[in-house]
Amino acid sequence: MHSWRDILRLSAEYLIQKGVPDAQVAAELLVARLLKCGRGFLSPRLDETPDAKYVEAMRRGVSRLAAGEPVQYVLGEWDFRSLTLSCDRRALIPRPETEELVTRVLKFAKAYDVERPFVVDVGTGSGCIILSLAKEMPDGVFLGIDISPDAVSLAQENAVRCGLGDRVKFAVADGLDEFDEPQSVDILVSNPPYIATADCAALDPRIRNWEPMSALDGGPAGLDFYERLVSDAINILKPGGGAFFEIGDGQGEALRKLFFDAGFDDIRIENDYAGHDRYAFAVLP
Numbered sequence: 186m187h188s189w190r191d192i193l194r195l196s197a198e199y200l201i202q203k204g205v206p207d208a209q210v211a212a213e214l215l216v217a218r219l220l221k222c223g224r225g226f227l228s229p230r231l232d233e234t235p236d237a238k239y240v241e242a243m244r245r246g247v248s249r250l251a252a253g254e255p256v257q258y259v260l261g262e263w264d265f266r267s268l269t270l271s272c273d274r275r276a277l278i279p280r281p282e283t284e285e286l287v288t289r290v291l292k293f294a295k296a297y298d299v300e301r302p303f304v305v306d307v308g309t310g311s312g313c314i315i316l317s318l319a320k321e322m323p324d325g326v327f328l329g330i331d332i333s334p335d336a337v338s339l340a341q342e343n344a345v346r347c348g349l350g351d352r353v354k355f356a357v358a359d360g361l362d363e364f365d366e367p368q369s370v371d372i373l374v375s376n377p378p379y380i381a382t383a384d385c386a387a388l389d390p391r392i393r394n395w396e397p398m399s400a401l402d403g404g405p406a407g408l409d410f411y412e413r414l415v416s417d418a419i420n421i422l423k424p425g426g427g428a429f430f431e432i433g434d435g436q437g438e439a440l441r442k443l444f445f446d447a448g449f450d451d452i453r454i455e456n457d458y459a460g461h462d463r464y465a466f467a468v469l470p
Contacts, residue, residue, distance in 0.1 A: 190231040203251040215246045265313040275335040276310035302371035312340030330358040361417035376431040377410035378403040422469040437462035
């Protein structure tokens with residue numbers, strides 16, 4: 186019988202042989218999930234000898250990682266800001282860069298100072314953006330939409346999991362075409378598909394082969410969805426309302442032009458911590 190320490194060492198060594206990145210961390214995350222504790226609290230438990238059912242569960246998880254499946258999907262959940270969200274192949278994995286998009290929306294909402302702002306998240310996926318905004322904003326009306334019924338189903342599950350089922354609504358919709366009330370939205374936010382079609386084949390296999398391509402492929406230049414979103418934003422945003430997008434590296438000037446040509450003010454293109462174009466923001470006059 187092996188201790189958790191032995192299992193952790195053997196698992197990490199196997200994952201390294203299989204070329205899994207950050208193999209030690211991935212193995213530790215699997216053990217922490219089985220022990221129902223944080224990764225930082227593993228040390229006092231490593232000399233315990235697990236029951237056979239836990240060893241078998243660990244073996245299954247390691248096999249999935251070795252096959253290239255992202256650790257977030259193997260775990261079935263992932264942290265995003267203050268929330269722990271269910272995570273599977275129905276939607277993109279929530280990422281740290283998107284957490285910073287939420288930060289920018291929150292800063293604007295505080296300065297905007299509207300009672301019960303109406304916030305719409307287009308391409309909501311797992312619901313990570315709109316659920317975080319609902320969690321961290323004291324009041325508001327929150328709607329997440331996605332063209333994928335599977336993604337909307339996951340987002341609804343996450344709303345219930347996070348105790349936000351009564352505050353956030355979700356709908357299956359192809360963009361904002363079904364909004365028939367002009368100037369009704371205070372904040373529009375989106376992390377749409379923005380990878381150029383030709384670049385999708387070169388994505389890391391853990392992304393290309395596992396995450397939904399419909400949430401990645403943004404058309405020939407990666408800009409198809411932004412063109413629609415900016416056009417729609419002109420009609421649905423209230424005067425003074427803001428549009429916030431996560432964007433791809435090198436797309437900043439294209440977004441600046443889209444906003445400028447549409448008549449937006451206070452256009453900002455901001456970088457992520459790696460110095461890449463990542464966020465585009467503008468205000469409707």
